[in-house]
Amino acid sequence: MNLKIMGGEGSAMAATASLKNNQSMLTKRADKSVLKGSYAHAQIKEFPKATESQIIAIREKIQLENKLLRRKQIFVFVVLIIVILIGYSVYN
Incomplete structure (x- = not known):
C-alpha cells in the first residue's frame, strides 16, 4: 500500500x-478586564489654586533645571566625540 501524504499537514493542524x-484565552481575559463597580461615589479632591507668582517661580525653576540638564548632555556628548576621535586616530 503506497500512500502519498502532502507535507506540512502536522504544522497546519498545530x-x-x-x-x-x-481565541479561548482572549475570551477568558476579556471577562476579567471588565470594570467591576462604579465611580459614582468617588470623591474628587480639591487642590489649592496657584498664584501667578507661584506659577512664574515654578516655570523659572523648570527652565533652569532643563538648562542645566542640556549643558550636561552637551558636555557628555562632546567628551564622547573626543574620546571616539582619539580612539580612532590611535588605532588607525
Whole structure:
C-alpha cells in the first residue's frame, strides 16, 4: 500500500490548534478586564489654586533645571566625540 501524504499537514493542524487556544484565552481575559463597580461615589479632591507668582517661580525653576540638564548632555556628548576621535586616530 503506497500512500502519498502532502507535507506540512502536522504544522497546519498545530497552527489551527494554536489559533483556537489563543481565541479561548482572549475570551477568558476579556471577562476579567471588565470594570467591576462604579465611580459614582468617588470623591474628587480639591487642590489649592496657584498664584501667578507661584506659577512664574515654578516655570523659572523648570527652565533652569532643563538648562542645566542640556549643558550636561552637551558636555557628555562632546567628551564622547573626543574620546571616539582619539580612539580612532590611535588605532588607525
